[in-house]
Amino acid sequence: MNIGIFSGSFNPVHIGHLALANYLCEYEGLDQVWFMVSPRNPLKEADELMDDSLRLKLVQLAVEGYPKFRASDFEFRLPRPSYTVHTLDELRRAYPQHVFHLIIGSDNWLLFPRWRESERILATTPLIIYPRPGYPVDPQTLPPTVRMTSAPVFEISSTFIRQAIAEGRDIRYFLHPRVYEALCKEDNCTVSQAE
Template sequence: MENSQLSTLNSQLTKTGILGGTFNPIHIGHLALANYLCEFTELDELWFMVSPQNPIKDASNFLSDNERLELVRVAVKDYPKFKVSDFEFSLPRPSYTINTLDKLKEEYPDREFYLIMGADNWNSIHRWKEARRLMEQHNILVYPRPGYALYNDYFPPKTKAINAPLLDISSTFIREAIAKGKDVRYFLHPEVYRLLKKD
C-alpha cells in the first residue's frame, strides 16, 4: 500500500484513547483529564478500560470488578465521547498492556488506538513487557504528573506529550477520606458519590 493510501485509511479510522486503571473509584481527576483529551487533542473518543484486580495486590480495600465497572459507567454516561470497557476482564491475567493493545487492534480494525499514560508511568516504561515493541507499534499520549518532567525531544515517533491540566487527586485519597467520614462529594461525580455513600 502506498503512503498516500495509508494516510487516507488512517484518517478514516476512529481515533480512540485508552485510559486504563482500576478506577477504585473513578474521580474528577480521571474525568477532567479524559474530557481535556477528547476536546483538545486529535481523539474522537476515549475508552475507560477498567482493569481487573491484580492478584498480587492486597484487594481488601478494593471494590469488586463489577462494582468499579458500574461506577465508571455511571460517571461517563452523559458525555458521548466517553465509553466504558471491560475488555481486559476476558483476557489472560495478569493483564499486560502490550497484549491488550495487540488484541484491541485485532478486534477493532476500524479504530486507531492511543494509549494514555501519566509521566510517572512513562518514566518507567522500559520495565514494561515488550516495551520497545510497545513504543514502536502503538500510539502513546503522555500527560504530566506532579514531579515528573516531560521532554518531547526524547520521545519516539509514535509518542507525544499532552499539556493537560494537573489535577493531583488519587483514588487512595478518596477511599481514605470516605473511610474517615469526610464529605468529598466535589471530588467525585455526584452519582458515584451517592452510590459510594450508600454502601
C-alpha cells in the first residue's frame, strides 16, 4: 500500500489536519495516512506540548472509524531525539510491504536542506508537499521524487485552538467532535456538551 506519513506534534489534532489527510487519500493516491505523533522534545519547555499520551489519544479519537487513517505512536519507541530519516528507515524495516510517502508543509520544504540526511530522504522516500500560507513553492523546481499537492489551504493552527480553549471559546467546529469533548473534559471547558 501507499502510506502517507503525516508527522507532527498534533497539539491538538484539528480539522485542518484531518481535511488535508482526507484530501491526500481521496485525490493524491494514498491508501492510508498514518498520523505519526511526535514525542515531546526534552529540549522544549514542558508547557509547550500537551502530554504525549493525551496527544495520541486525541488523534485516536479523531481517526476512529475511518479506515484510511491510523494513529501511530511508532516514534515513541525510537531513540531520541527523533529524526525523520531514522523514522523512515525503521518504518521500512517494520513494514517492508508498504511504500511510505512523507507529507510535509511548504514551510518545512523551504527548510528541508537543513534536515538531517535530507538528500538520503529524497533518494529513498517520495515526498508530498502541501501548501502553507506565505510559503510558496514553485512545482517546476522540485526533484523527481517530490510533488506538490493542490490540497485546499487551511489557516488553522494548534496554537489558535489551545488559546481559544484557554479563553473559554466554543470552537467545536474546528475540531472533531470527540476531540472537542475530550479537550473540554481535560480543560474543564465551560461550554455545555449537552447542546
